[in-house]
Amino acid sequence: MLNLASLCFPDREKSCFFCCPPIRDPAADPLDDVAGRRQRFRENRYRLAERLRQPREINGESCWGLGFLDDEEKQIGCLLHPLQNHGRDLRHLTGYQFKCANALCREAEVFAALPESSQQLALALCRGMDSFTYSSRTNPVKQLLCWEREVTGPVLAALAANGRQPTLQDLVDEYGFLWQKLDFRLDGYLAGKLISRRGVDFLCRRQAELPALRQRIIIGLTRKLAATAVNNGRLRPCHCLDIPLSLSRMLKFGADIWELPEGIESEIVSAIESEVKAFV
Numbered sequence: 001m002l003n004l005a006s007l008c009f010p011d012r013e014k015s016c017f018f019c020c021p022p023i024r025d026p027a028a029d030p031l032d033d034v035a036g037r038r039q040r041f042r043e044n045r046y047r048l049a050e051r052l053r054q055p056r057e058i059n060g061e062s063c064w065g066l067g068f069l070d071d072e073e074k075q076i077g078c079l080l081h082p083l084q085n086h087g088r089d090l091r092h093l094t095g096y097q098f099k100c101a102n103a104l105c106r107e108a109e110v111f112a113a114l115p116e117s118s119q120q121l122a123l124a125l126c127r128g129m130d131s132f133t134y135s136s137r138t139n140p141v142k143q144l145l146c147w148e149r150e151v152t153g154p155v156l157a158a159l160a161a162n163g164r165q166p167t168l169q170d171l172v173d174e175y176g177f178l179w180q181k182l183d184f185r186l187d188g189y190l191a192g193k194l195i196s197r198r199g200v201d202f203l204c205r206r207q208a209e210l211p212a213l214r215q216r217i218i219i220g221l222t223r224k225l226a227a228t229a230v231n232n233g234r235l236r237p238c239h240c241l242d243i244p245l246s247l248s249r250m251l252k253f254g255a256d257i258w259e260l261p262e263g264i265e266s267e268i269v270s271a272i273e274s275e276v277k278a279f280v
């Protein structure tokens with residue numbers, strides 16, 4: 001069994017396998033056809049030696065190297081990983097070693113940047129889940145981690161400050177609006193801004209007004225940028241500008257702005273800041 005304390009391998013009871021294979025259908029979820037997956041993971045474990053003699057390239061449906069890592073069928077992971085093979089990396093046998101070795105979801109990056117107490121709380125909220133439920137993107141903790149550190153950190157801190165050990169249901173009851181009513185790609189930046197100015201409670205109280213605020217900001221920015229973009233030739237993709245990822249997401253998915261002139265960052269940020277200031 002692997003025992004690396006992280007979002008990928010939180011404890012000995014479960015592991016995350018969401019990113020396998022790295023060429024999967026992005027809409028596929030570990031909770032789809034659990035019985036079929038369980039059967040495949042068992043077979044992959046017991047027929048590994050045979051598969052290694054006749055390796056084949058994987059497709060986006062599944063990987064013959066993904067299986068149960070332990071006899072109790074609790075943890076699920078890569079049977080071809082060096083940690084499973086005395087240091088030998090066998091992932092090249094599937095044809096996607098580079099992608100496999102570099103697969104790291106944004107949620108894991110956000111998790112890694114949290115204070116240790118928040119990491120421990122996030123993992124404690126997942127206690128009792130099996131690997132399928134834990135890996136699923138319907139897992140509320142994974143949903144929360146989509147919201148970047150500016151939101152995830154304060155939400156976990158607020159949960160911890162409740163005075164008793166919070167539960168997963170507390171997370172859903174108090175902050176489920178984040179993924180049930182809002183969208184991290186559209187609202188992540190503004191939610192972080194509101195929290196940094198007025199705290200998590202303020203966001204909870206005013207969450208219903210966030211889409212309208214976002215829309216106002218987008219209309220203003222679109223007008224402003226239309227003129228700027230015409231006057232300035234050198235465009236760069238939004239995610240390459242010196243702005244937070246959450247802001248580039250809002251521009252792309254909220255305003256359909258995918259490229260912007262270099263050097264425009266501070267203008268955009270201060271235009272948004274004035275709207276946010278007026279809102280709070």
Ligand code: SF4
Nearest residue numbers: 008016018019104105
């Ligand atoms: S999806 Fe993220 S948390 Fe899950 S195994 Fe991959 S990198 Fe780790």
Ligand code: SF4
Nearest residue numbers: 020021063066078100
């Ligand atoms: S080779 Fe390993 S890491 Fe790559 S898709 Fe298969 S199980 Fe996942």
